[in-house]
Amino acid sequence: HVFNYRESLLLFIFNPSKLCLIDWMEARGAYLLPGDHALRLDLVCKVNGLEAAEEYFLSLPDMHKSVKTYSSLLNCYAEHKPEKGLELYEKMRTMNIVPNTLVYKNLMSLYLKAGQPEKVLKTFEEMRGNGIQTDNFTYCILTESHIMVNGLESTKKFLEDLEKSIPVHWSLYTVLANNYNKVGQFDKAELALKKAEEVMDKGEMFAWHNLLSLYASSGNLSEVKRLWVSLRSELKICSNRSYLVMLSSLKKLDDFDSMQQVFQEWEFTQQSFDMRIPNVMIRAYLAKDMTDEAEALRQAAMAQGRSDPVTFYIFAESYLEKSRTDAALQVWRDAEKIVNTPNWVPRPELVKRFLKHFEEAKDVDGMESFCACLEKLECLDADARDALSRTYVAAGRTNPSYHSPDGRRPG
Incomplete structure (x- = not known):
């Protein structure tokens, strides 16, 4: 029964546990499909590093080196060594491995990270010419490449022309906004974000989070607060992730009073505990030398066994930077209580x-x-x-x- 429900199980566990589950399945005689080997390759890279992933790929019999496993290795290279990824793609071409959507997406990412945006544009055209389906991710890479090659204003015109032929996904406007933010053109960034908000699915949590972060990066506190009200109205139930994004945005904007209000609201309404949220407040307290408040959160989390390595690092680094050695040493003495991770x-x-x-x-x-x-x-x-x-x-x-x-x- 476990084998039958493997896909559902893998959705709800962390990467090291996913890898252990696949190893356990194979040890008990489960036949791994090409997609399973591709997933395992990706997990090996994330858990054990690129070299381990390469070794796993080389250990596979030829019959399991499918377009899926090659694509998975290509994705690993896109994250760590773009130049080796391009070499792998050339090898795939000589082997007449027919690229699919995932291969093309990874190839476009490789060109982008290798600083060859002009090849992304050519690859996109090749992809469409071969009848391979494009998606939002490929258009995002295309938009980034268009900005690098042709500039922001040309890309804005490109998206306007694209609107005439297909529905443009909200994420393309956020790519444009992010790049306007990078060069300090915040008014133009806001126009792009307004367009993103106009076309996005209001029930898509990630879209709200993206907009909150980008408005915070542009220094627009009023829009961050407006979006927070809209998010809570549209989504009804506010997730830990939403609180985390909002608190991080307010911290970036140095609106400490609003941070306290949002944090207190989370404390009263949380459906599950997430130490990342107190950690944001701890950083904010320590930055303002409100040590008692930060320590109160640490002690409360420790008492409940909920603190984590990040909590330890925040305090240790902050106290060291301020030469508060006695306080820093106390954090080190409490390390085992703070971290709660075996063999840490x-x-x-x-x-x-x-x-x-x-x-x-x-x-x-x-x-x-x-x-x-x-x-x-x-x-x-x-x-x-x-x-x-x-x-x-x-x-x-x-x-x-x-x-x-x-x-x-x-x-």
Whole structure:
């Protein structure tokens, strides 16, 4: 029964779990279709990286190297190594693999990321000439490429002409608006966003989110607030994602009072908890030196086992930047309670920043406390021990007072 419902199951679980499910299915004798191999290839890339995805593709028997699996690998290259993706496409052509819509979309993305927008235009025409169906995504890439090759005003005219032949999707106008924002032409961006709002499906949540973010990027607070009222009216139930986008937009516009109001509304109406939302407020509180309020959210989330690695990084980085070492060390001491993830270790670059800070300050007590935290997290390595030794020397300490639990001294 699990095999029969695999597609439904995969919709509701995270990428590492999806990959485990497919591995489990194959181990129990499930026959994987070409689409399954293509999905697994994509998941391997997302979970384990591009090199692992390449190895998986090479391990497939020739009978499973279909247009779907080639297209999936092409998509991986589009994300990580466009130049290798173009080489793969040339190989596909020599093998007479007939491109489908997905292959063409990935190829257009590759050209765009490789800085060859003029080839996107040619590929689009080739796609239509071969009778391959286009979609909104291909038109979005086409619009981006048109802007790069011909400029914003020409692209605006292109969309106006396109309106005469097909219904233009709202996302094309947001591509135009985003590029107007980039060059500071906010009035023209607003006109494009008004057009997007006019043609969009009012029940499509992602469209509202896109408009909110783009109005925030243009600095238009009144339109952000107007859209928020319209979104809540049209969608009836406000999702966590909607609150997250709205709070992020208000933070970008530095409307702190409205942020507090929206956050309080979420606290009272939430249907499920999402730590990303308190994390936005925590960043805002810390930016305004409202430490007590930020800490109250951290403590509440910790008590309920709801905080996450992002919460830890927000506090650790903020306190380090403000040289609040005592507060930062307390966050490190609470790391296991904050993160709640088995075998979690902090990012190496953050550890290096803390080591550098204590070493440069010749802060022996701080360095010892920090190394004790690393020891507790089982990530006290040779670099940390060396930094501790150098700190002792710089501070004129000849008899190190720190001993790790195994009895060793630093150095």
